[in-house]
Amino acid sequence: MTPLLLLLLLLRLLCLLPLASAAAALPADFTALLASKSSLSDPTSALVAWDPRLSPSPCRWPHLLCSNRSSVSDAHAPAVVASLLLSNLSLAGAFPPALCSLGSLVHLDLSYNSLTGPLPPCLAALTSLRHLDLAGNAFSGEVPTAYGAGFPSLATLSLAGNGLSGAFPGFLFNVTALEELLLAYIPFAPSPLPEDVSSATRLRLLWLAGCGLVGEIPPSIGSLGSLVNLDLSTNNLTGEIPSSVRRMENAMQIELYSNRLTGSVPEGLGALKKLRFLDASMNRLSGEIPADVFLAPRLESLHLYQNELSGRLPATLGQAPALADLRLFTNRLVGELPPEFGKNCPLEFLDLSDNRISGLIPAALCNAGKLEQLLILNNELVGPIPAELGQCRTLTRVRLPNNRLSGPVPQGLWALPHLYLLELAGNTLSGTVDPTIAMAKNLSQLLISDNRFSGALPAQIGALPALFELSAANNMFSGLLPASLAEVSTLGRLDLRNNSLSGGLPQGVRRWQKLTQLDLADNHLTGTIPPELGELPVLNSLDLSNNELTGDVPVQLENLKLSLFNLSNNRLTGILPPLFSGLMYRDSFVGNPALCRGTCPSGGQSRTARRGLVGTVVSILAAASVVLLLGVAWFCYTYHRSHHGGHAAEPGGGGRGSRPRWVLTSFHKVGFDEDDIVNCLDEDNVVGMGAAGKVYKAVLRRGGEDVAVAVKKLWSGGGKAADGTGKDSFDVEVATLGKIRHRNIVKLWCCFHSGDCRLLVYEYMPNGSLGDLLHGGKGGLLDWLARHRIMVDAAEGLAYLHHDCAPPIVHRDVKSNNILLDAELGAKVADFGVARVIGDGPAAVTAIAGSCGYIAPEYSYTLRVTEKSDVYSFGVVMLELVTGKKPVGAELGDKDLVRWVHGGIEKDGVDSVLDPRLAGSSRDDMVRALHVALLCTSSLPINRPSMRTVVKLLLEAAPCPLESKPPKTAEEKPLDV
Missing domain, CATH: 3.80.10.10 (Ribonuclease Inhibitor)
Incomplete structure (x- = not known):
């Protein structure tokens, strides 16, 4: 040295x-x-x-x-x-x-960290310990049995949100000093509650939501006289609610929702003097609602929706002294509402939808001046809407469609300042839309179709600054379309079908940049079709049929991507633009005898028609050139194959001209072959295009019905994964999706390959990608309930990849364009071309994969891929759903979405970053989801929750308890890759 x-x-x-x-x-x-x-x-x-x-x-x-x-x-x-x-x-x-x-330790709080490994048995020996909080970590293994025999002073034990296993630790009820026991959202093996829980006489809080409980609720639960908060929700409990719950004299909150409970709601709950919140929704409860429950002196919230309750609502409903929130929708309730309902309570939220309730709407519902949401759709209500509701200035959401209501709408109801949704469709209401509607500055959706409204639409309807949807079809409106409608730049849907409207379309419709649907069919409209309609970027449904429109079909309409297009039965003239001359649009123009394809017999052609003729000639010449080129290409191809080998010939073929042999790899039982698929690879069937290739919609006839699939054709010679590994994205996607079975992962039916040509065949998702729907101008179609469900679905798909696959799979390109939506807007994760299987630690890559705005900050300098990279990307998707903004774009300046959100919150508060297209009543729910998104996009990976935790947080932040999902099927079992 x-x-x-x-x-x-x-x-x-x-x-x-x-x-x-x-x-x-x-x-x-x-x-x-x-x-x-x-x-x-x-x-x-x-x-x-x-x-x-x-x-x-x-x-x-x-x-x-x-x-x-x-x-x-x-x-x-x-x-x-x-x-x-x-x-x-x-x-x-x-x-x-x-x-x-630490022998003198009284309070130990290690919650919401990233601690791992087993729970320490030695803690049970701490004689002074009163509060132990280990929630929100990643502890594993079983709860030590020492916990049931130790802890002589322990008052609070919180283990919620950990990854513990084994049977439910019923022995914890033997900790006699315990006042708070929190074991929610722990994946215990299916286990019953102990028959006797009476030892825990001091328990005040028992939080056992989502922890694998099965069997019946023990009657001994009623002996917990100190219990203030009982939460057994989101389990698989069966049997009846024990009548002994009425002995829990200190109970303030009882949560039993999302189980499989049967029988009736027990009587005697009205004797619980402190009861404020009772939720037994999403069960299988039957029978009548006991009359005494509404007499509980402090009952604020009663949720019994999605059960099988029947009979009449008891008259005691009109005497409820503190009721603010009543949700009984989707039951079998009948009869009339007590006329005094609302007179004695501070009602804020009422949802009685999907029952068979009849009679009048009680006039006293808003007596306390606090009613915000009134939902009684799909019932049998009769008579007029009470005039008193027109004075209820707190209302934000009124949904009364599909009843038998009649008479005029109270004048004040049109003008409520905070109302954002007024839905009255499917009744027999009459009268006019009052000009005072100009005062409804927050009105976003006015849905009054299928009634008997008449008169002219008032010009003031164009003064509504937030109007997104005006649906007034099947009424008796007459007169001109208000010119002011063209000023409503927020308009997304306009449906005035089957009225008696006259005159022309308003000038200035180019301002409808967010319009997706325009339906003015079955009226008496005249004049010409405005060429500006062809400039609307997201219009996909246009129906002007059965009117008296004249003039040419504007060539600008060729710019539109239309799923519904109907100009039939008008008085249109001239030559059709080239795009509309094919058979595909034949039914769109029937009943216009002066319209012609090619040259009109009279020889007289308008300027538009002349342009159409030139376009037609150019199209014919172009088509001929393509045919010639294809012929030359085919000759060269067959010549090369016959002289130089080429692809293997079809069995039994051989020689020049044989078709290439397709190799099929199937992952599910399919009823089609390569010919069925290849024949659908037409440019008219293209539904998407990306860096990997084109996606086609193929409709196959099987078993007497049409079945749609999506076919991804990878670019020839390309398809290398974008991470520098040299792996082919085709091989990666096949290896990954071929073994995955989960309802929130897009299904890969099979794949075909022949030489450089590779085809992947997936289930078809009719609503396309979340990115297209959210940012393509249709984002207003997604209310907060739909957006939250999409978050949960996608999170569950990613949680499956991270936690249920062994070894885990990291997607590496989570973005809104890779989340696809089915017909019911259920979400599935797609595009696994750069996915990686990882072992015990992070996987190294040599290049960055992912999309701009979604890439976790540590990825760019570590080139190490972990599950937390996906969590960050998913957090950005959540921010898109909360804000309505793209991850990068001019409207964000030089910031990405994560930094823009942080800056906006710091400068102007949380409300400044929420999507303004969504109404104010969703504000609190959106803020809760925003907090989860901000956790996911933390700059430090260790601060980000796991996807399993994200699912739990989103379920807890649901705008209302989500419907119970079916248990995992055999196709969703843990995966060994």
């Missing part, structure tokens, strides 16, 4: 001596803290101040409190640690066993 090296080593030892000396002089508790610090990963340096050199008085170290026996002025006094508060500090590693030596 050189003298210089020896000197440096000596200096280093001298520097460490003060630390060693100071640590040796510390009381035992603080020595244990230093040992714990050394065993934990501390990426945010939260514990850096735990250093006797920096702070010689350990009781002044952050995140801890000393007991009164300690002396903060003397570092050598026999101090003891009473509270250790280390929540949400990104700490990682196993539980530090040194903490079990």
Whole structure:
């Protein structure tokens, strides 16, 4: 060893001596803290101040409190640690066993970190410990049985949101000092509650949501007289709600939703003087609602929706003193509502939809002046809408469609200042739309189709700054279309079919840049079709049939991508533009005898028609050229094959002209072959195009019905994965999707390949990608309930890849364009061309895969791929759904969406970043989802939750409890790749 090296080593030892000396002089508790610090990963340096050199008085170290026996002025006094508060500090590693030596510890909080490994049995021996919170970590294994025999002083035990396994630890009810037990969202094996839980007489909070409970709720639950909050929701509990719950005299909240409970709602709940919230929705409860439940003096919220309840609503509903939120939709309730309903309670939210309730709408519903949402759709209500509702200025959402309501709408109802949805369709309402509608500045959807409204639409309807949908079909409106309608730049749907409207379309329709549907069929409209309609970028449904329109078909309409196009039965003249001359559009123009294809017999042609003729000639010449080129190409191809080998010939063929042999690899039972697929690869069937290739829609006739599939044809000679591995994206996608079975992962039916030509055949998703729907101008079609469901579906698909596949699969290109939507807007994750299977740790790549705006910040400099990279990308997708913005774009300036959201919140608050197309009543739900998105897009990977946790957080943030999903099928079992 050189003298210089020896000197440096000596200096280093001298520097460490003060630390060693100071640590040796510390009381035992603080020595244990230093040992714990050394065993934990501390990426945010939260514990850096735990250093006797920096702070010689350990009781002044952050995140801890000393007991009164300690002396903060003397570092050598026999101090003891009473509270250790280390929540949400990104700490990682196993539980530090040194903490079990803190004999005076009263409060230990390690919640919402990234701690792993088993729970430490030694904690049960801490005789002073009263509060233990280990929630939101990644602890695994079973709950130690020592916990049931120890903890003589423990009042609070929270293990919620960990990855624990084994049977439900019913022995915890033997911890007699326990006041709060929180075991929610832990994947225990299906287990029943103990028959006898009466030992835990001090329990005030029992939170057991989503933890695998089966069997019946034990009657002994009623002996927990101290219980304030009981939550057994989102399990598979069966049997009846025990009548003993009426003995829980201190109960304030009872949550039993999303189980499989049967029988009736027990009587006697009205005697619970402190009961405020009761939710037994999404079960199989039957019978009548007991009359006494509405007499509970403090009952604010009653949710019994999606059950099989029957009979009449009891008259005591009109006497409810504190009821603010009543949701009984989707039951079998009949009869009339008590006329006093609302007179004695501060009603805010009422949903009685999908029952058979009859009679009048009670006039007193808004007596307290607090009613915000009134939903009684699909019932048998009769009579007029009460005039009193027109004075209810707090209303934001009124849905009364498909009843038997009659008479005029109260004048004040048209003008409510906070109302954003007024849905009255499917009744026999009459009268006119009042001009005072101009005062409804928040009105986004006016849905009044299938009634008997008459008169002219008022000009003031064009003064509504947020109007997205005006649906007034099948009424008796007459007069001109208001010219002011053209001023409504927010308009997304306009449906005035089957009225008696006259005159022409308003001038200036180019302002309808968000319009997706225009239906003015079956009226008496005259004049010409505005060429500006062809400039509307997202219009996909245009129906002007059965009117008296004249003039040419504007050639500009060729610019539109239309799924529905109907100009039939008008008085249109001239030559059709070339695109519309084919048989595909034959039915779009019937009943216009003066329209012609090619040359009109009269020889007289308008300027538009002449352009159409020129276009037709050019099209014919172009087609002839293509045919000639194809013929030459085919000759060269067959000549090359016959002289140089080429592809293998079809069996039984051989020789020149044989077709290439397709190799089929099937992953599900299919009833089609390569001919069925190849024959559909026509440019008219292209539904998408990307970096990997084109996607076609193929409609196949099987079993007497049409079946649609999506066919991805990879670019010839391309398809290399974009990560520098040299792997072919075709092989990657086949290897990945061929073995995956999950309802939220797009299904790969089969694949074909022949030489350089590769075809992947998927299930067809009729609503396309989330990106197209959200950013293509149809985002207003997605209300918050739909957006939240898409989040949950996509999160469950990614959670399956990360947690249920062994080894895990990382998608690496999570984005809104790779989330596809089925007919019911259910979401499935797609496009696995750059996916990677990872082992015990992060996988190294040599190039970045992913899309701009979605790539996790650490990915660009580490080139290490983990599940947390997908979590970040999914967080960006969530931000798209919350804000309505693209991940990058001119409207964000030089920022990506994550930085734009952070900047907007800091400058103008949370409301400034929420999608303005969604109504204000979803604000709180959107904010909860925004918080989850911000967690997912944390700059530090360790701070991001797992996808399994993301699913739980989203379910907890649901705008209303989601419908119970079916259990995993055999096609969704854990995967060994």
